[in-house]
Amino acid sequence: MSEELNPAADTFEPVQEALLWQDEIWTARVIKNEEDEGWAVAMTRHGESEPALVAPWTMGRDKKNPKPLSAPAFHTWVKTANEVLRRHEQQLHAQLHKNLKLSVNGASYLVTLDIVPDEDDAHAWLAAADEDGAQLARVRVAPNFKLNNTSATSWIENEFQKPR
Numbered sequence: 221m222s223e224e225l226n227p228a229a230d231t232f233e234p235v236q237e238a239l240l241w242q243d244e245i246w247t248a249r250v251i252k253n254e255e256d257e258g259w260a261v262a263m264t265r266h267g268e269s270e271p272a273l274v275a276p277w278t279m280g281r282d283k284k285n286p287k288p289l290s291a292p293a294f295h296t297w298v299k300t301a302n303e304v305l306r307r308h309e310q311q312l313h314a315q316l317h318k319n320l321k322l323s324v325n326g327a328s329y330l331v332t333l334d335i336v337p338d339e340d341d342a343h344a345w346l347a348a349a350d351e352d353g354a355q356l357a358r359v360r361v362a363p364n365f366k367l368n369n370t371s372a373t374s375w376i377e378n379e380f381q382k383p384r
Contacts, residue, residue: 238288250286259286263301273301324376333367
């Protein structure tokens with residue numbers, strides 16, 4: 221079943237069935253667990269083609285059919301799926317944005333590397349700021365540029381010339 225919109229009010233009608241629950245953001249669907257004999261819950265954000273989370277679901281009393289979804293279970297799954305997405309976003313951010321603080325010749329610097337994962341023109345921006353946060357330099361580098369103490373120190377000592 222898909223989400224229901226009331227055309228007159230243009231509002232979302234939640235679905236609360238035994239194996240399918242929907243709110244304005246999430247759909248929880250009980251599915252056959254492909255990895256074993258049991259069941260799973262697939263949590264999918266509206267507009268996404270793939271579930272954000274698929275996790276085992278409890279069997280019913282007959283040990284054959286899945287236990288029906290409930291309001292507390294749905295809210296727990298929404299919270300868990302949101303947490304999974306938040307962790308993915310944090311991991312992606314950590315991969316694309318790196319920084320380090322260092323001191324070179326008595327001056328403190330914050331050096332950052334921001335990777336732009338563009339399919340046609342992937343690149344990164346290497347930047348340096350002083351201890352007050354004023355930007356001192358910014359150059360475009362390859363997306364696989366390795367930011368570490370050695371590369372940052374060398375860049376600063378070479379007066380922020382674009383690294384090779």
